[in-house]
Ligand SMILES: Nc1ncnc2c1ncn2[C@@H]1O[C@H](COP(=O)(O)OP(=O)(O)OP(=O)(O)O)[C@@H](O)[C@H]1O
């Protein structure tokens with residue numbers, strides 16, 4: 119219908135020309151992704167750096183034979199300056215200094231970073247053990263294989279991409295809908311539209327369509343940036359299930375925004391309430407840190423936030439590599455929230471501010 | 473049925489003079505009441521507007537014009553009474569009626585960040601009006617050179633003209649305009665009068681509210697004078713003025729004569745000098761003009777017969793303050 123098309127066009131143009139909205143819905147969350155992805159970025163954090171002072175054949179041989187596996191977790195720098203290297207470790211620029219004195223591998227580390235110091239000692243110990251074993255000339259009797267419960271590439275970026283995207287979608291959806299609705303009512307656009315023959319579902323349908331398109335752009339941008347080599351996001355097979363997840367998530371957030379917008383009398387009220395909903399939802403819905411690592415009460419509380427289901431669903435299909443069907447319960451819940459929210463908003467709906 | 477005074481309007485338009493018209497009631501309103509708390513915004517209003525009529529509602533601020541209009545348009549629900557538009561009820565929202573009416577609200581409202589052209593095209597498309605038609609309407613209200621300016625950057629009068637264009641873009645049979653010329657400069661006002669006369673001559677019914685007596689006199693077939701929620705009189709402007717025993721006012725430049733001297737002129741009833749002009753009230757204007765002429769005191773003379781302002785004064789005992 120032409121009314122739907124032209125209204126969507128009008129609203130989309132209005133959105134594109136709103137620099138503030140563009141910044142907060144598109145650029146701002148991307149900045150978060152860049153910062154979080156950079157700071158906690160996958161490989162770099164788990165790697166330890168040791169400074170090798172003087173020749174250390176044990177270490178050199180291990181690096182040469184250990185191949186890619188060892189190089190993934192251990193970086194070796196060389197130096198002839200012992201004191202300078204120790205200072206470097208004290209400052210945290212390197213994790214340990216290694217010297218080979220005869221048949222002894224001497225490791226000096228800083229206890230400031232317990233995880234790293236543990237990793238360094240463990241690594242050096244296993245290098246020494248492996249060298250001993252190799253020196254004995256016998257094949258090893260015991261061997262160890264280990265695997266993480268998540269997929270091996272479940273790194274920080276695998277977590278932050280879906281969860282920050284979820285936060286971006288939630289705030290764009292709830293803010294967009296509540297502000298639009300109050301704005302249309304207080305500025306008299308609703309009463310003006312009421313005088314035109316356009317059915318009211320068409321008006322809201324057009325607004326929803328604009329939000330869905332914007333959400334798809336957000337998804338594409340997030341995936342595009344996170345897949346840059348610097349961040350190194352690896353999409354799992356069923357990542358495309360993120361599309362229906364995002365669409366149903368946006369519907370749920372729009373519905374919540376409509377409830378706020380239908381209820382609130384002024385733009386300020388709508389803004390305050392929206393913030394009061396979106397911020398806790400982002401924290402407790404698992405957008406800024408993984409819920410698996412949170413206290414039980416937090417995890418329990420998270421179930422009331424629709425964002426939790428969107429994050430969880432996206433994480434499952436994009437990051438954890440679960441199958442496409444794994445996202446269906448989350449989609450169902452999000453659509454349920456959308457339906458209930460839309461019904462409540464329709465009950466609260468007013469054309470006029472007075 | 474004969475509409476008294478309709479001839480006057482037709483002559484003004486230079487069109488044919490149908491002295492007898494079939495009056496299908498386009499609008500009929502009965503026993504309409506609307507209260508806001510203790511304010512009776514609309515208080516027992518009843519009237520009918522015929523097809524093709526140009527109907528004016530005149531009254532000071534707070535008279536209830538907007539409330540009345542918005543009830544008729546279907547934007548507000550009346551506490552009591554009935555409204556019928558083109559034989560249909562405007563409340564609740566009536567999809568059969570909406571394409572046939574065009575409304576300009578007192579407070580214009582637009583989609584944000586659209587240009588004037590985009591705005592009008594969007595509104596037009598809600599009625600299935602093609603883009604060229606919308607652009608032609610933009611031309612008609614003299615906004616072609618502002619077509620690519622965002623609505624937020626239009627001046628008050630330009631925004632008002634755009635809002636009127638939005639009301640007219642789909643060629644409605646029945647047009648409601650709430651103070652359409654309020655923010656317009658004299659030139660734009662005259663232009664809009666021409667537009668309104670033309671659409672009325674095409675057979676459309678026009679209802680407008682205004683504060684301006686001259687506007688009501690120039691445009692309307694009939695005028696309802698409204699105050700405090702009630703319609704005090706409803707007649708063609710000429711009939712309203714004719715029925716009035718009001719003095720003619722003759723004004724000349726201030727200081728031409730002392731007020732006492734002016735009062736003593738033959739035929740003068742009263743005189744007052746407000747520092748800008750000396751105004752002499754009289755029921756025998758020719759005698760006063762002759763006397764002024766004899767004194768060579770006709771500098772800047774203006775003669776004004778009774779106006780709707782006098783009608784308002786006569787009806788309410790109050791000066792008209794719009
Ligand atoms: N939404 C409202 N709530 C409460 N009172 C209202 C409301 N709208 C109008 N009123 C009151 O009703 C009366 C009539 O108002 P209305 O807007 O109809 O006047 P008007 O004749 O259009 O005035 P104006 O010439 O200033 O536009 C006023 O006393 C006004 O204060």
Ligand SMILES: [Mg+2]
Nearest residue numbers: 537538539578
């Ligand atoms: Mg008004």
